[in-house]
Amino acid sequence: MIDINGIEIKVGQKVKTLQPSGGILPPAPAQIGEVVYKEFNIGTLMCIKYRKEGQDFDRYISLEGKINEVV
Secondary structure: OOOOOOOOOOOOOEEEEEOOOOOOOOOOOEEEEEEEEEEEOOOEEEEEOOOOOOOOOOOOOOOOOEEEEEE
């Protein structure tokens, strides 16, 4: 997968991801996290793993179809 600047996205990198506009709901704020592979019932996806302040569990966002930038 390639980011918006043409840099290859690899596991372990920090990436900022943003949902593109154009859906029913307004885009959520950009999130920054570590790139990992995550197993879901639909298959294994390249995602970012991040944690919101004050919470003790990880969240995941698929990078597919998003605006991604290596930071």
